[in-house]
Every structure is written in structure tokens, then in C-alpha cells.
Amino acid sequence: MNKSELLSWLHTEYQQWEAFLHQIDSARMEQPDVAAHWSMKDIVAHLTGWNRRLVAHLQAAQHGEPEPPPPWPAHLQDVDEINAWIYEANRERSVREVLDEARQVFQQLLDSLEDLPEDVRIETGLSQGKEFYLVWVGDQRFLAGEFFDHFHDDHEPDVRAWLERTGKQ
Numbered sequence: 001m002n003k004s005e006l007l008s009w010l011h012t013e014y015q016q017w018e019a020f021l022h023q024i025d026s027a028r029m030e031q032p033d034v035a036a037h038w039s040m041k042d043i044v045a046h047l048t049g050w051n052r053r054l055v056a057h058l059q060a061a062q063h064g065e066p067e068p069p070p071p072w073p074a075h076l077q078d079v080d081e082i083n084a085w086i087y088e089a090n091r092e093r094s095v096r097e098v099l100d101e102a103r104q105v106f107q108q109l110l111d112s113l114e115d116l117p118e119d120v121r122i123e124t125g126l127s128q129g130k131e132f133y134l135v136w137v138g139d140q141r142f143l144a145g146e147f148f149d150h151f152h153d154d155h156e157p158d159v160r161a162w163l164e165r166t167g168k169q
Contacts, residue, residue: 001122001124001133002118002122003113003114003116003117003118003119003120003122004118006113006122006133006135006144007110007113007114009133009145010109010110010113010144010145010148011110013145013148014106014148017148017151021040021044021099023163024040024163026095026096028040028166029041029044029095030095031166033162034158034159034162035155035158035159035162038087040159040162041090041093041095041098042087042090042091043151043155043159044098044099044102045086045087045089045090045093045098045101045102046083046086046087047102047147047150047151047155048098048101048102048105048147049071049072049082049086049089049090050086050146050147050150051102051105051106051109051146051147052071052105053070053071054109054142054143054146054147055105055108055109055112056068056071057140057142058109058112058113058135058137058142059108059112061137061138061140061142062112062115062116062137064138070082072085072086072089073085106147109144109147113135113144116135116137120135120136120137121135121136122134122135122136122144123136123141128153130149130152130153132145132149133145
């Protein structure tokens with residue numbers, strides 16, 4: 001895979017993501033119990049929190065800078081603790097704010113990837129029958145589609161089941 005193919009794949013995934021979100025009206029975005037106690041808004045904030053970290057690390061690597069601190073308190077190391085912090089940090093935000101931030105962070109990811117040289121090393125891997133893409137910047141690798149891969153693997157089944165349960169899809 002080359003850079004333009006990766007960007008094309010990301011654009012396609014993003015269009016599908018936006019189409020999926022448009023199926024859920026904003027009032028329903030805050031309904032709990034989509035995945036455990038999380039709402040769809042909480043899932044978007046969760047994905048964006050981790051995507052923000054990916055973007056910051058990618059940008060630092062591009063500029064030859066040290067790894068930046070995480071967007072959450074540095075003492076948090078456990079994934080569940082980090083996810084709880086992301087949830088609490090976004091709980092009172094509006095759906096519009098959470099969605100706008102998700103779009104901004106995704107655009108930052110695209111911008112960062114577009115700034116890479118055309119011959120950037122991109123590897124295609126396979127995990128549990130699904131392809132994933134690793135972008136190398138120097139000796140560091142980045143899972144460029146982590147936002148979508150994580151959604152599809154870990155959250156989409158819950159969201160689709162919730163939509164089915166609540167009678168709207």
C-alpha cells in the first residue's frame with residue numbers, strides 16, 4: 001500500500017463513519033447503555049481521545065521530537081483508568097462538541113499523513129482475518145486506522161445491537 005491508497009482508504013472509512021453517525025439523531029446520541037453504560041457520544045469521545053494521542057505521537061515523530069505526554073494525566077497507565085478519565089472529561093460536553101472534536105482530530109490525522117513523503121513505509125498486516133496498516137516514521141510505527149479498526153472490532157457490534165434493540169437503524 002502506498003500513501004495515496006492509505007489516504008483513500010481513510011477517506012472511505014470516514015465517509016462510512018459519518019453515514020453511520022447520521023443514522024443516529026442527536027437526542028439518541030446521549031442515550032446510555034449502548035456499550036455497557038456508555039452512550040454513542042461516549043463512544044465517539046473515547047475513540048477521539050485515543051486518536052488524539054495517535055496524532056500527537058505521529059506529529060512528534062515527524063518533527064523528530066520526543067514522545068509527547070498523553071492527553072490524560074500521566075499517572076494513568078491502565079487502559080480502563082484512561083477510558084474512565086476520557087469518559088469523565090467528556091461527560092458534560094454536548095454532542096456537537098464531541099462530534100466537532102472528532103472531526104477536527106481526524107482532519108489532523110489526515111493532514112499529518114499527507115505531510116509524510118510519498119515513499120513513506122506502509123505495511124499491511126493481518127489480524128483475525130482483518131487488514132490493518134502500519135505507517136513508519138523513522139523507527140516508530142503507527143496504526144493509522146486505529147480509530148476505525150477499534151470501532152469496528154470493539155464497539156460496532158454493541159452499537160448495531162443497540163440500534164436493533166431500540167428499533168432504529
